[in-house]
């Protein structure tokens with residue numbers, strides 16, 4: 126159902142790779158709500174993924190950019206404003222990758238070049254996105270910027286490896302840049318801490334299925350799906366949350382506030 130919440134709004138959506146991607150669902154919902162936006166991903170992901178289908182469905186131009194490369198981001202913001210016909214109202218940073226996780230390096234035997242890549246792609250890139258936007262004055266007053274994160278930033282999940290540090294840093298950038306962009310232009314910056322979700326990035330974490338089932342059993346409302354995450358993003362991109370900023374917002378069915386659930390007790394009581 127559409128509420129026209131983003132009618133006339135312009136934005137950039139990072140990170141749609143395939144139909145399972147959280148960014149894919151956000152793009153579909155943003156389109157339904159009347160937004161115009163560009164889609165972006167790395168040149169490699171554009172070749173490997175199925176983003177052309179989404180681009181046609183949403184009438185959205187695809188602009189290649191590696192989120193770690195400043196020149197790519199400068200071009201992305203410039204071209205997006207030209208294509209969309211003005212400054213932007215929202216940005217979705219739905220990007221994450223750890224070469225250590227991908228190559229199954231144990232946390233106690235990390236490759237430090239990979240580690241730097243993890244931090245650059247998954248955390249520092251948010252700073253690069255915001256700094257580029259600010260330098261170009263590319264965002265309208267009260268624009269809304271969302272990054273996606275996971276609770277491993279606060280608590281240890283052994284298989285999440287160096288992505289845990291990346292998410293802690295990402296959430297800190299949300300607060301720090303959120304302060305500066307708020308003072309300068311009332312721009313809102315938040316992270317959404319999402320339940321485990323069966324996507325390419327999510328399923329890459331070791332033991333994902335057990336992890337997913339455990340979180341589902343622990344959460345009073347059950348795990349939040351990618352579609353539900355998209356609904357939450359639309360709400361935060363809209364004008365209905367103009368005084369929310371610098372927050373890490375849990376979208377996890379109650380998992381982060383639950384000590385133990387009856388479902389988990391039952392599975393140990395047998």
Ligand SMILES: NC(=O)c1ccc[n+]([C@@H]2O[C@H](COP(=O)([O-])OP(=O)(O)OC[C@H]3O[C@@H](n4cnc5c(N)ncnc54)[C@H](O)[C@@H]3O)[C@@H](O)[C@H]2O)c1
Nearest residue numbers: 140142146147170192220221273274321322324325326327
């Ligand atoms: N899936 C989960 O369980 C889960 C839970 C909480 C948070 N998140 C976060 O949600 C976000 C989106 O992940 P997803 O689950 O939709 O998986 P996904 O694999 O569909 O999306 C990750 C995206 O990051 C892009 N990317 C990687 N390196 C990049 C680079 N250098 N430049 C630009 N883009 C790059 C990939 O191409 C891909 O499109 C990530 O930040 C992830 O950590 C996921």
